Amino acid sequence: MQSQLKILYLGDAVGRPARDFIVCSIAGIKRMHDIDVVIVNGENVTSGAGITREHAELLHGAGVDAITLGDHVWDRHGFENDIGGLSYVCRPANLPSECPGNVFVVCEKKGVRVGVCIVLGRVFMKVNAACPFQTVDEILRSSGANVDVFLAEIHAEATSEKIAFGWNFDGKVAAVVGTHTHVQTADERILPKGTAYISDLGMCGPHESVIGREILPIIHRMKLSMPIKSEVATGDVRLNGALLTIDVESGLAKKITRFSEKCRNFE
Numbered sequence: 250m251q252s253q254l255k256i257l258y259l260g261d262a263v264g265r266p267a268r269d270f271i272v273c274s275i276a277g278i279k280r281m282h283d284i285d286v287v288i289v290n291g292e293n294v295t296s297g298a299g300i301t302r303e304h305a306e307l308l309h310g311a312g313v314d315a316i317t318l319g320d321h322v323w324d325r326h327g328f329e330n331d332i333g334g335l336s337y338v339c340r341p342a343n344l345p346s347e348c349p350g351n352v353f354v355v356c357e358k359k360g361v362r363v364g365v366c367i368v369l370g371r372v373f374m375k376v377n378a379a380c381p382f383q384t385v386d387e388i389l390r391s392s393g394a395n396v397d398v399f400l401a402e403i404h405a406e407a408t409s410e411k412i413a414f415g416w417n418f419d420g421k422v423a424a425v426v427g428t429h430t431h432v433q434t435a436d437e438r439i440l441p442k443g444t445a446y447i448s449d450l451g452m453c454g455p456h457e458s459v460i461g462r463e464i465l466p467i468i469h470r471m472k473l474s475m476p477i478k479s480e481v482a483t484g485d486v487r488l489n490g491a492l493l494t495i496d497v498e499s500g501l502a503k504k505i506t507r508f509s510e511k512c513r514n515f516e
């Protein structure tokens with residue numbers, strides 16, 4: 250087992266621009282940064298809302314080791330029948346227990362077992378979710394002995410909820426990363442007991458947009474309060490996330506660096 254592990258954790262991947270960028274570049278990015286594990290939030294990867302089995306398989310085939318989801322988990326009709334067969338995909342763990350899908354996934358790289366889970370926040374979120382704090386406590390109790398490194402993602406609107414969640418799990422997990430706002434925050438740090446933290450990883454996809462959607466329809470929708478259709482945008486495609494260096498023996502973080510790459514050739 251190696252002494253440290255490098256993990257690239259990418260924020261919400263939006264639509265075809267994100268899929269195409271990840272598929273064509275992730276192998277080169279892994280080589281360039283010596284990355285062992287890649288995790289992506291895929292809740293917006295199919296047309297900006299939800300994910301299909303085909304797109305999950307596409308990302309996995311390109312070198313993504315684990316896919317997390319969020320409040321858009323069930324937006325693609327039929328995915329509830331497919332998620333159970335996708336061992337590398339996890340749904341929000343604090344949804345009702347009757348929901349299908351893994352509440353955490355484990356991927357093994359170079360003899361290191363990496364566990365990851367995602368929970369939904371409850372402040373300003375329109376979903377029926379159980380307490381994210383208690384949910385991750387229970388997962389750690391049930392899975393702790395079986396993994397070397399554990400990562401907890403908090404998919405939430407309110408920065409305060411994410412920060413509280415980070416402090417609560419300081420020293421208990423290797424990293425707490427936030428997703429859902431699609432805007433990368435500049436508050437990455439190692440908390441005092443060794444947990445890497447960032448409030449939001451940001452978005453993978455078109456940044457010439459309103460959090461991934463075409464600009465003008467969103468402006469019109471906000472001005473007129475009418476349900477105007479907006480497509481996934483196409484301009485200024487970037488991958489945003491964080492690079493984590495984890496000490497395998499302690500299961501805690503040595504380093505966290507914000508990650509942002511524009512579309513280019515990585516070969």
Ligand SMILES: [Fe+2]
Pocket residue numbers: 261292293319429430431
């Ligand atoms: Fe999202």
Ligand SMILES: [Fe+2]
Pocket residue numbers: 292319320321404428429
């Ligand atoms: Fe979300």
